Amino acid sequence: MIIWLNGASGAGKTTAAQELLHLLPGSTLYDPEVVASGLRALLPKERLAQVDDVQDLPSWRRLVVDTAAALLAELPGPLIAPMTLLCQEHRDEIFGGLAARRIQVQHFLLHVEETFLRERIDRGAPPEGDLVRTRRLSRIPRYAAALPWLTADAHTVETSRLTPRETAEELAEGVRRGDGTCRIVQSPPPRAETLAAGVLLFDDRDRVLLVDPTYKPGWEFPGGVVESGEPPAQAAVREVAEELGLELGHEPALLIVDWEPPAPPLFGGLRLLFDGGHLTADRLRDVLLPGEELRDWRFATEDEAEKLLSPGRFARLRWALRARAEGRALNLEAGVPVGA
Template sequence: MIVWLNGTFGAGKTTAARELLELLPGSVLYDPELIGSGLRLMLPEKRLGEVSDYQELPAWRRLVVDTAAALLAEVGGGPLVVPMTLLRQEYRDEIFGGLAARRIAVRHVLLHAEETVLRERIDQRADVPGDAEASAGIRAWCLDHLPAYHEALPWLTGDAHVVDTAGLAPRTTAERIAEAIREGAGSCDIVQTPEPTSETLAAGVLLFDEDDRVLLVDPTYKPGWEFPGGVVEPGEAPARAGMREVAEELGLRLPVVPRLLVVDWEPPLPPGYGGLRLLFDGGRLPAADAERLLLPGAELRGWRFATEDEAASMLPPVRHTRLRWALRARERATVLNLEAGVPVGG
């Protein structure tokens, strides 16, 4: 199990984590900031210059998950206490979804305090010995991140168990966290999608509104928007798999088997294994059907219809390229064969 202590700078995550180690038998401190420090030493300056925070690095997010799994195996199951600010919901989804895929339970706890308290704590944080300029820079950096914290509060408070640390000593904060954990608070209801161990076959279904905008869904367990669909199970027909996934994800039963638009071979790109990705045309949804769409909270956070241009800013590049060719195939009433997003053959 992982106890993830979230919150902005000044919330008391680090001090509470140290106290919590004494209250949770067998617990181990796991600080993902060390992974960020390591990447800063290993990655080329050019790559580091492309991001403003190491959390923006896909390698950091994946290593956080992989290292957690390795640590739990090493120490016999944990729990791991993780004091780490995580304010972008898509990063939370990616990391917690990766942990869920490894059957690692997460308890998400938000340490919260009002801004006046946070500012006071940031102002009083210990100086870097002999370096007043660095001390001032750290404080300014912490203060600059307060707006991002307030922007993230709506989803944080809806996702995590909240402990208000204003006026609490670190030990008292830790005791309240431990009590909440024992009562099962902060448990993350997120889908457990096993990581593939070989090439996979996946089927997606494109559904359209009456203005020909395409339906996209926002998974809780991975970054970026996606098409309704999923991995084809052994012995299952791909089109039927797409229909099953639409029914499971959206509560919508398609009346006819959808027509194939695109076959795209996705090459293996470590750590992924690649495989075949199929997109089918599920047709237009009447407005009344769209209004009745259901979302499983553990798997999908939201849905929306988007134009092709709007989808470009929502989908990861690989998926957007696939969508672009699927729309062209739909316009031409044909099927396109792609390799890594590029049409091949006649």
């Protein structure tokens, strides 16, 4: 298990974590900043200059998950991870990766009112730390902007007037109660190429329905991996029922087949998109998301979808819409029609 202590830079996460070690027998401090420091030492400065923060590096997010799994193979746990995560997509990728490795996360937000936070930053800056102080203060607006999703996802501990020991005592009680448990359902990472089936569903304005997974970044089409021996069209119908609570009542027509090439550490495979047709307003009232897998759903125009989907998924959508308009299925490789 991992106890993830989130909060603004300067909120006292590390000091609370050190106190918490004494209250949870067998616990170990796991600071993902160590992973960040390693990448800063290993990566060329040209690559580091391409991102605003080390957390923006996919390698950091993968290594945070892999390092946690490696540590828990050596230690009884739990791991206590004091690390600010203000990007919800980064949270989804990391916590989803941990869930895929059957590692439970309890997510706590150490919240400090802004007045107290500024005082702590001023008081806690190292002697040479004008730069550190300025950087921490500059991140306060970003923290404030992230509060709506943070407070919905994590168990909040108000620490403005608490000492590190008092904070740790509240955290220890919360851990014992199971507060902040992230109930993500995620399959283990694939070990070979996969076959996946997605479904495009439309409203009366021909906008496409997208869903927001809790276990990976970005938006997606309803769908999932085709099980062994399962016909892909039936898999598409099953996934719509499981993810949206809707029965299609028919096997949808195929729009595209796309071969996704391997891109280590991903294995790639075949990606199919089917035409699920239009959803009436009456049927939309029946949409019921599984909270452990999907956070939200929405309809999007093609332009809106380009901002929400990964480039590969958007390429599939663009060609699927063309296939739908032409009334014929298309065969793609890496998001491009074969022979184009």
